[in-house]
Amino acid sequence: MNKIYYYIASVLILLTGCSQSSHLHISTTIEAPWQMVTNTVLQNSQTASALSLTINTADTGQVIEGFGACFNELGWDALSFLSEEDRNEVLQELFQPGKGANFNICRMPIAANDFSRDWYSYAETPNDYAMEHFSIKHDKETLIPFIHSALKFNPDIRIWASPWCPPTWMKTNGHYASRYQRNCRNDKFRNGLFLSQEGHEGTDMFRTDSIHLNAYALYFQKFIQAYRKNGINIFAVMPQNEYNSAQVFPSCIWTANSLAKFIGSYLGPVMKKEGVEVMFGTMERPHYLQVDTVLQNPSATPYISGVGFQWAGRKAIGEVRKRYPQMRLLQTEQECGNGKNDWKGLLHSWDILKHFMNNGVSIYNYWNMALLEGGVSRWGWAQNSLAVVDSTRHTYRWTPEYYLMKHVSHFVSPDAHYIKSTGEAAQKSISFVNPDGQIIIIMVEEDGQDQWIEISASGKEKKMVLLRANSINTICL
Incomplete structure (x- = not known):
């Protein structure tokens, strides 16, 4: 345009x-x-x-807290192909109050996710229970400058964070992935996981003994503190992205009982000391009883300030809302499309947006802010984004889904109420x-x-x- x-x-x-x-x-x-x-x-x-x-x-x-998207490494890499002027135009359009999308609540990964450059964590030294080798040095190349650039246009952005995978030595299979790649024909997309290392839903891939749980809570704490020292405050964390899903990219399966234990006895108390909220999620299955398992756990529930849903989790949100009408509900990841960024993708996103708003979410997060043309990840699958960058011409364009988000977030203010019609x-x-x-x-x-x-x-x-x-x-x- x-x-x-x-x-x-x-x-x-x-x-x-x-x-x-x-x-x-x-x-x-x-x-x-x-x-x-x-x-x-x-x-x-x-x-x-x-x-x-x-x-x-x-x-x-519900009262609306706000809208946003996720800070991902490949998003920053895409924006880095633009001139400084154009990159600032994109960030201004996304974040500056009154300008464009008015994004005010965003998500970020704790270390690598599926739209990182590759796998990494902040503590890959085996058995480093005291986190003596903890470092966010990797993030200073991508995530931290991405967030700082956004804060320049809106210093009041609220950020919540979740891991896709803990350090590999904390997992039972010793690997960042949880699923074997059966039909991967391109070596650059391979994760190197053997079939014998594959995880299975309904089990724990995290080592749930007290030593590892305590170390993982410390890992979260070190993350909060390190980002704070870099001028970025995290207001909330969730313990695990898509905790039921064995993925070919960074992932880790947990049972709901183990997550309740982790929140109630380890993560919750540590985050309370840091002044950081704990929210449960992300919930990607239609199993509301799993949410019950956590919210009815007497140790965990005092620490939980919200529940986040994405993908098939949308089928559980209605029942959770009925059971816990005072609980904050979030849509944590807009379903990500296929990299085509077409009108058909917009219509699917519209159906998702309506569903979540009709079922009580107060925070709505899109997924990728920006990607290169085609939107292909390190692990070989294509996704949509709000902005698409042409790495050859060093130009960008807004996608239909960006305008869908803007049609809502530009006009709906924080503290607005959803109203029925x-x-x-x-x-x-x-x-x-x-x-x-x-x-x-x-x-x-x-x-x-x-x-x-x-x-x-x-x-x-x-x-x-x-x-x-x-x-x-x-x-x-």
């Missing part, structure tokens, strides 16, 4: 704002992202086909009310035809808005 046009459109949107007496309508299509919709004329013949949307601002749900268009929308009373409605037209919507909201005049065919829309009342 032409940068000058984009800048002018953004300024006009900011100047227009969302007033109490008028409405603002921003629309994105494949051909024309982020445009103000004006001068649409409703014909009499179209009135009968308009879909209704009724919003009751008194029927509120009814009517024929309710399934096409999610709605919020900001602390100042502004109503924010996000709608996606995915049937391929223009559609009029009649919006009724308490305390507001009725509005007729036109959704263009195949478009994302934000209506601000």
Whole structure:
């Protein structure tokens, strides 16, 4: 998109704002992202086909804490192909308040994850129970400058962290991976794991004796302290990414009982000393009873301030919300697509976003902020991202999923409330009310035809808005 046009459109949107007496309508299509919709004329013949949307601002749900994505090594590597000016444009668009996506709560890995350059941990010296050789030197090349660059545009970003894998000597198989690569034909993607080292769901791949659990809690503490010394505060941790999943990349299977033990007797007390929250997750299975196992553990539950869900964990979140209505809920990783960054991927992301918002999440995190064209990881699988970088031309572009995120996060303020809606268009929308009373409605037209919507909201005049065919829309009342 032409940068000058984009800048002018953004300024006009900011100047227009969302007033109490008028409405603002921003629309994105494949051909024309982020445009103000004006001068649409409703014909009499179209009135009968308009879909209704009724919003009751008194029927509120969860308080929204914010939106963000994950700081990954390959994201920083991708942005490093850009000029300093363009890299700052990307970061400003993602993080500067009032500019673009307004991201304010983000995730990061504790050492390597599947979108790191390769495997590493902060303590690979075997049996270093006292963490005498602990070091975050590796992160000073990528993750730390990535985060510092974002903090330059928003010093108030809140960051939570989770490991994908502990140091290899803490695992029963002595390897960072947990699954054998059966059909890997490219040597550069191989993890080197033998079939005999493969892990199995429902078991513990972490060595759950007290010596290793205590050392691992110290590992977390050293991470918190080291990052703090580098000017980065971590407000919360989760004990394990996708604790049920044996992956070909850095991963570690735990049972829910062992995680409860780790949180209650080791991680929780240490993090409390550091002033850092512990949240349970990430939950990637539809098994709400596993969450029960942890939240009903008398030692663990006093330390848990939230529960995070991703992927198939979305099928468990509804039941967890019913059982624990006061618990903070997070969507911890937007399903990552296939590297094509197309409109089909956006529509899938929209369904996920609606589901999680309708089921009570207060924090919503996308996954990769930026990747090179194709989005291929060290372990050979392609994923989507918010920005795509061309390493040959040293240019970047925003993807459809970026605009989906921006259509929500640009307008929905921290401390906004999710609000319920009814009517024929309710399934096409999610709605919020900001602390100042502004109503924010996000709608996606995915049937391929223009559609009029009649919006009724308490305390507001009725509005007729036109959704263009195949478009994302934000209506601000």
